[in-house]
Amino acid sequence: MPLQVYNSYSRQKEVFTPITEGYVGMYVCGPTVSGESHLGHARPYVTFDIVYRYLNHLGYKVRYVRNITDAGHFEEEGREAEDKISKKAVLEKLEPMELVTKYTNLFHWAMKQFNNTEPSIEPTATGHIVEQIEMIKKIVAAGYAYESKGSVYFDVKKYAADFAGSTPYGKLSGRVMDDMLTTTRNLEGQDEKQDKADFALWKAAPPRHIMRWASPWGEGFPGWHIECSAMSSKYLGEEFDIHGGGMDLQFPHHESEIAQSSVCFHGKLMARYWMHNNMITINGKKMGKSYNNVIKLTELFSGDHPLLSQAYHPMAIRFAILQSHYRSTLDFSNDALLAADKAFKRLWESYENLQKITANGSQLDEVLEQRVQQLLHELPEHMDDDFNTAKVVANLFELAPIINGIKGGQISAGALSEETLSLMKQSFDLWLVDVLGMQNPFVDADNQALGSVVDILIDVRRKAKADKNYKLSDAIRNDLLTIGITLKDEKDGTVSWSMN
RNA sequence: GGUACCGUGGCCGAGUGGCUAGGCAGAGGUCUGCAAAACCUCGUACAGCGGUUCGACUCCGCUCGGUACCUCCA
Structure with missing residues (x-):
């Protein structure tokens, strides 16, 4: 069975076929480095790390691009327009770049804790201002954007009318243009826009704004969505294979990316497969600043948080993420974390036990032998089914008692053939370590x-x-x-x- | 208000029209000086009410409940 991927754009599972045989281009929306990463950030980056690892395993040459948003975005239609990075920089008495560097380093550190593979390219928004301006110029020239008081806005209505036949606005997020115009909340500060559905490509910087760049429209900074369109096309081309990110980015972020890129690249859909991981919840509620239930990664690793009873190893968190399917919401609680921590340590110990045991088939147990073979052969099938890591983990767990049984003497070492045991060893190395990216959760006794x-x-x-x-x-x-x-x-x- | 999605045993969490998911916790047992670990056995769950079907947790409808997006957000 070939790899099947659930495509948010078509709302169904599709066989994965890359544009260029043997090569895959993947773009994942990265973090805004205006603050510390929290538990919610763990999910997309672990999820797409698995995608990256598995595609590599399948033999594809993958270019994995994940951006760093360091330019600071407006609360576009927000009450008080403010730049998160600038505001925080003032509070912390840091240069904007100083602040951004600090949180970028912290983010990289956290990714390493989770054993996430580094992306092939990690472009920053501030490093691609020129590309973004060029792209905006193109959109203006094509007639799908207009200038207003030093800012540039994308004309959603015109786009929706003209591109309905190729890359219709609202298709990705399942929205109907007319509904949107009537249901979008009426917020203030929209007088610069011709239509409230329009979004900013470039924002004029208010006098006190720290981050600013010269542009054909005056000093300002790029809008919320343009960096992803600009950087993905620069490194992956006008059309690429996979675009990933959290479900909360589907609208308006990804919808807007599609519109921008489509205007620039003649109606081409920027990515073939759109993958969205679901949210992490804490006791049933989405984690977010407005809910006051954010657990930072540093707090998780140290256990220093009122909701936590102990410190959690990054591998316990990674494991908890892998025990559910990426498109389901994942509810975290101290109990869930505790369970994952314990479960993974048991699985890892049986992986270590596996290294120590031998088999010779002298008292072959046909039923057991076949059971093991079946469980092993199912592993790639589970991954091919839209990266069903939960099933992979379940199969590995079914093998654990067999391994431990041989080690403990409850099962004869002769019950399995040498070939099967050898395959099991290879499989654990491949699936648990290489594909799922799991590491030793115990402290290394290297001292x-x-x-x-x-x-x-x-x-x-x-x-x-x-x-x-x-x-x-x-x-x-x-x-x-x-x-x-x-x-x-x-x-x-x-x-x-x-x-x- | 609009649009999606979800509701699985104490908790987390897969999944399918008929065949044991898995994990954690819990109970009993084997082993052990004791304990831990390991191993064995155990829960017959699928929101409610109708319908389709030989048969539904899985399909359809309704009801109730929840979540997400529509606004920065992973």
Whole structure:
């Protein structure tokens, strides 16, 4: 079965066929670096990291472009027009670029924690002002934008009428033009626009605005949507394969991107497949500043938040994301996080156990053998079905008791053939590590001295146990546990340990 | 108000017209000096009411409830 992708544009699953055989161009809307990333940001970047990894696995040469929005956008139709980055820069007494750099670095750090692969290109909005101005000039020249008091607006009505046959306005987000005109809320500060559905391509900078660039229309800064159209076309071409982002960007952001690009590139639809990840909720509510339920990533990793009972490893969060399908909402709570943390550690331990066990097929259990083979062969099918990581994870979990059973002696080492065990090892490496991008959630005991000390303690405890001095042996075990080191008495009499 | 989507066992969460999702928690058991871990067994869930069907959690309609977008937002 070939890879099937749910395309928001057609509202159905479609077989994935790249424009150029063997190559894939993918653009994902990146973060606005005006503040710290939160749990909500984890979802799209993990989701599209999986897409990127899987496409690579399928043998495609993928160019993955993810932008950094550092130019600061207006609350376009907002009450008090204000630039998030400028305002914050004043508050924090930082240069805008200083602030943007700070949060960009923090974002990169968080992505690394999640083990997300770096994009092929990570263009910034401030680095592409020229491209954006050029694109706006093109749109103006084509007659689909007009200048008003130093700002430039996109003429949605005219576009909608002229491009209805190729890239109709509202198709992506399922909106009807007429409805929009009547249902859009009537907000202030729209007198510059000819129509309230119009959106800004370029905004004149008010006198005190810090970030500003010269343009044919005076000093100002780019509008909200133009950077993605400009940068995606620069690096991926007028038409590319996949455009990704959060569902909340579908309208108006992506709809506007389509309109801008379509005007510039003669009615071509900028991307073939539009993928949208669903939102993360906290106790049933979307995470957002207005809900006051934002959990920053630094707070998650440290556990320093009223909703959290402990620190969570980035892998626990990544795992929780992968246990659901990317197009479903994912409800987070401390309990859900706790469950994911525990579940993933168990799965990872069985992955480690898998490295240690052997099989020789001497007492072949045909049923078990076939069961394992089936579970392994289903893995690519699940991924081909619109990246169903939840099913991949479920299959891996079904293999865990088999692995642990062999290690623990409940299942004979001869029950599986060498070939099947070998395939299982390869599969875990491939799916769990390479495709799902999971990493060791335990603290690496790469400190030689620490390892030696624990070994000494284990030896002391072993002697105490031999003397039936359980008071001492239990004290060693319990005291180590309080500092995060867990001892495990293995079936074969050895003792293993792990550290949180 | 307009437009979508969703409502699955204590919690999270897949999915399908008839065949065990999975995880966490919980119960019992095996092992163990004890514990932990591991392994085995266990819940027969699919908002409500109608309809279609031999058969629906899965299709249709209605009702109730929830969420998202329409405004910066991952």
